[in-house]
Amino acid sequence: MQAVAIAKVVLALIPLVSSGAEHLFAFVTSIRTAALQSGTWPADAEAAYQARLLAKADAPPAQSDAAIGIPSSLP
Amino acid sequence: MKTLRNPLLWITLAALLVCGAIVNSGCVALQPGADPLVVRAEQAQTVAEGTFDFIINLDHIDRGFWRTNAPAFHGFVEQLRFKVPVANVPGRTNLPRYLAAQWQLDRAKLDYLAARNAATSNALAAALLSLQALSDQTTAWLTIVTNRP
Secondary structure: OHHHHHHHHHHHHHHHHHHHHHHHHHHHHHHHHHHHOOOOOOHHHHHHHHHHHHHHHOOHHHOOOHHHOOOOOOO | OOHHHOHHHHHHHHHHHHHHHHHHHOOOOOOOOOOHHHHHHHHHHHHHHHHHHHHHHHHHHOHHHHHHHOHHHHHHHHHHHOEEEOOOOOOOOEEEHHHHHHHHHHHHHHHHHHOOOHHHHHHHHHHHHHHHHHHHHHHHHHHHHOOOO
16 A cells, blocks of 8 residues: 555656756756857847747746735735 | 665766766857857846746746745745836736846847947846846755755
């Protein structure tokens, strides 16, 4: 029974770990990309950056607790 | 042999390899004609984007957990999500604070590229410092919440 319980916990944690690891990898990659940058962004990179910023504004992670139905934790 | 079986050793080695890969990449020389101020701003934009995405998603994965176990951290992330008024954003009058800071720097950079003068370079430097401060605070919180006391 204990093994089943542990297996259930591990299965429940896998999506959390994989999601966190993906963003950690992106974070490390961003530092490396910045260190290797030698010139200014081309126009398409600039447009893609702006589009990414605006797209993130509507994504669930960017919404406050209150906006997604959780009582606000801000003072 | 016992030492080799210690997972801490392997974790430390892996961390050193990752750090080495970052540090050894160094800072490459700028291409001829590249404006150092613009390149510096874009480097800050790249790092800030990765930092903010990491912390926002880390908190979003389990808001209840962070809210209960690290309320100060969750409160900081909520402050990053707080919507602030913005100008010059197509179809929007406000953006979450962390996106607004990135957008402001981008606009200041584009204004500077369109007309390089003292006013636009000062505005770009101010926006760069502002984003850098927010990004540094975020990195400090990442260090706190991803390490055990």
